[in-house]
Amino acid sequence: MIELVDVSKTYKGGVQALAPTDLSIEAGRVTVLLGPSGAGKSTLLRCMNLLVKPSTGAVRASGVSSLESRRDLRRHRRRTGMVFQHHQLIPRYTALRNVLLGRVGYHGFWRSLLPFGRADERIALEALDRVGLLDKALTRVDNLSGGMQQRVGIARALAQQPDLILADEPVASLDPATARRVMELLRRVCQESGITLVASLHQVDLALAHADRIVGLAHGQIVYDGPAADVTEDDLRVIYEGTQDESQISDQSELAEDRVAAERL
Incomplete structure (x- = not known):
């Protein structure tokens, strides 16, 4: 659905937030970008719709010929x-008026x-109803x-459909x-509608409980890419090396495993 080829990002001052990266996102699945703050998750995520313009490489999306075209980029973002x-x-604004902003991309400027x-x-x-807030539609x-x-x-x-x-x-807040x-709501509504979901998280338990695939980042590089069910404590240590102590990683991993097991009962 989306393919990143040799995509990197260096900000002003020479700070490299993302090393050259290749990544393909599969349609219909939940992919979580997991890692500590500053690992490059948000930069990688925002490169996927060019809210952050890569310093190198190319982003390709199915159904559009080139994201370098303004028209195709608008279609991709819509x-x-x-x-x-x-x-x-x-x-x-009320909840309804905020949600209506999701429809702006379907109309011309005027x-x-x-x-x-x-x-x-x-x-x-209908979108408010799906998230359980229809009764708050007219509330600021x-x-x-x-x-x-x-x-x-x-x-x-x-509302963007x-x-x-x-x-x-x-x-995070x-x-x-x-x-x-x-997170349960977000995963559920995406699965019900066949929407591909890519989320950046730093909470290990939530990532393992809700993702089909984990892409682990550390220091601007992908250091793990595989099924959420296959993530081990060793994998988490690689992702969080230098940012969390081993006992914290172990506690998060055990908590996530307990929750996943409970959800499967």
């Missing part, structure tokens, strides 16, 4: 929903200045909890219990 760590909502039509409103309301989002705001962000992405959702640390609920 079918790619984005969920952010800090929600990126407009506080004074049309987007006019009120949204009934068809767009129906899609937005600054009156909602952090977990609810993130669910509005997920609904906005769903995407083939792909990129979630950049979607639960939430408490553990809310984070679990949001």
Whole structure:
């Protein structure tokens, strides 16, 4: 669905956030980019829809001839929903109005200045219903909890009717219990709709519980790529080397294994 070929990113000052990387994302699966803060997860994720422009290499997406074309890039972004760590909502807008912003890519500039039509409103309301917030449609989002705001962000992405959702640390600002609920919701709605999900996380337990595939990053490089069920403590040590002590990694791994086992019962 998406292929990155020799993609790297160096920011101003010569800071290399991502070493030359090759990666293919399979359609219909949940892929988690796992690693500590500063490992290059967000940079890699944002290269997939060119919110971050790579310094080298190419990004290819199925169904478009070239992302160098402005028209094709717009089409790719329209079918790619984005969920952010800090929600990126407009506080004074209602939940419904925020979700309707997910429909902007389907209209030209001048049309987007006019009120949204009934068809767009129906899609937005259905998206809110899917995340359990239909009753909050007319509530300003600054009156909602952090977990609810993130669910509005997920609904906005769903309103795009995407083939792909990129979630950049979607639960990093939430408490553990809310984070679990949001990740469960995000995985479920993507699986129900056949949407490919790529999420960046640093929580090992959530990654192992919800991913089909783990891509582990450390120091801007991929150091693990394989099924979530095959991740070992040794793999986690490689990913988190120099950032967490071994006992913390072991505790996270055991917790994740317990949860996965419980979900399978």
